[in-house]
Amino acid sequence: MIKFINVFIEAFPFFMNGLVFTAELALSSISIGFVIGVLVAISRTYGNKLSYSISTIFVESIRGTPLLVQLFIFYFAFPQIGIHLSPLVASIISFSINSGAYQAEYIRGSIQSIDKGQMMAALSIGMTKWKSILNVILPQSLIKVLPSWTNEFAYLVKYTSVAYLVGVPELMAQGEFVASRNFEFMDVFLGVALIYLVIVMILTWGMSRIEKMVRMPGV
Amino acid sequence: MKVLEVRNLKKRYDSNEIIKGISFEMEKGETVVVIGPSGTGKSTMLMCINRLIEPDEGKIFLNGEEITGSKHPEIFRQRIGMVFQEFNLFNHLTVLDNVRIGPIKVKKLPKDIATKVAIENLKKVGLESRMNAYPAQLSGGQKQRVGIARALAMEPQLILFDEPTSALDPELVGEVLEVIKKLAREGMTMLIVTHELGFARDVADRIIFMENGEIIEQGGPEILANPLKERTKQFLAKFREGR
């Protein structure tokens, strides 16, 4: 235990350096993914045949394949068609797209769970379809989707660790860097695990606070 | 000028004709009550009027302007209020926001003016004290009164009511009917679908009896006591038994 603490303290500055990248990866991907998710969910629910088909193919193909393969396509395969992305950018793009597809499914489910009467009432006071979606359907769906969204955020935070495999110096990579020097693989990676665990727990706790704050009373 | 004119309205689902050519008119300030058995197409007809359901045939005019065929039904919906059986209040908004969202987002009124309008209408339905509550914190009767205030806030030329008290516990029906009666006295033009025959007799200038997608009989409230058509008699008799 003492040894673990010593190793952890020694590695801590490296962990913090990595954490900056992990946070950058997670925050930018969840945000870009959110925008993608909302747009795709809306086009799957309210779009015409064409946009429905395109967004369905998008969601199904992303959800049907591993994140790691998607990342490798952006990082290792895109140069073949002349697009060279840095490890960080390739990671953010693939994580955003991946998370976007999952968020789209959660949001779509949430939209579909909203009572039809809400749309009718919005239309009845003279809102257009798009205004109704924006002012009535979407706010309610986003409140309802929060628990699943938190889940997705936690998944994403953990999945950012694969950015290590294309050379982003995030938390995992820093762990590998430290351990390959002091050979304390066990203690170093337990330390890394601990940091992820703490992040995920803070995230879950914080989101449940937010859920309580924005919850529609009685619904 | 007629506020509402419905000419030969028809609606089909697949091969099933739900509305089979309905025509009637409404004068300004008139309260018309529609009664009839369940599944007759009353709700469908009502929603065809503001085109929440797209009619298949026929023409509908609001103050002489044709609603049917317009590319922008929302323009007419701004001028036609609707009150739903299931209230359909916006669950994520407070009572005040429910009432002023139309004026703000649709009519583009400045927020302070919209708020004034909303509070005025909440007063009318006796709920200004609950304006910061959320729908789920209200009783059914209160919800429906907010629903009415929401419709009123758009200053509509006509309000459609679809069984406004059918989802309410019996002891809450009265407060909602009182509000509607008050609107009738104030000269609001209203088309009301209801099963409350006593209320219909009190409030209606005219009663339309509908069955199987057709108007069977219409006339003043006295037809409730002395219907001319056999079908109307049967319906009313059954209804009284049922009560």
Place this chain on the structure above:
Amino acid sequence: MDLLSILQVLLKGTLITAELAVISFAMAFVIAIPFSLGQVYGNIPIKIITTSYERIIRGVPLLVVMFIIFFGFPSIGIRFDPFTASVLSLGICSSAYQSQIFRGSLLSVPNGQIMAGQSLGMKGTQIFIHITLPQAIRFSIAPLTNEFTIVLKDTSFAYALGVTELLREGTYIISTTYEPLLIYLLCAAIYFIITFSTNSIVRRVEKRFAIHGFEFRGERA
């Protein structure tokens, strides 16, 4: 390399991928059942232990678990080959999610069902076996299928330990053909075919065994 031999190599990797997925999923299942029972029916210490296990494992990335098991354990004298280390990691991580699924399914059997069982004079274990469990199993089919496809996709992490699964085989081919786009898209297509067919087979089975008016519930993980 021609397309045929490429596909042959990828197929070899696919078999390893499938092995990884099936073995880890089964292992996770075996762990998850007692843990979920502990979470629902256990006494307080058992509830605390099983719940902490679930929470902790769900908070740690699979890749980190893999590195602890593969690189960390040798320092306490336990050595695993890459395949075994991958199976253990995948299994442990999935067990936490599966335990969550079973817990949710058990808890979503309505209380009235249990009371009805009691009213017939059934004992606790009888109620569990004849009433709670059959319903809970049906609730958990959809989320479990989803979890299986997640495990399947996560087997690609075994690449990091050098297991010659699909993604690793693909990468080997790329090092000789320099066709990353084609090869990785082929890999993606293979993963897609497996997840897609898993989903549609289960959906069909679900339909076969559907009881009218009995909805499959349970949050999709």
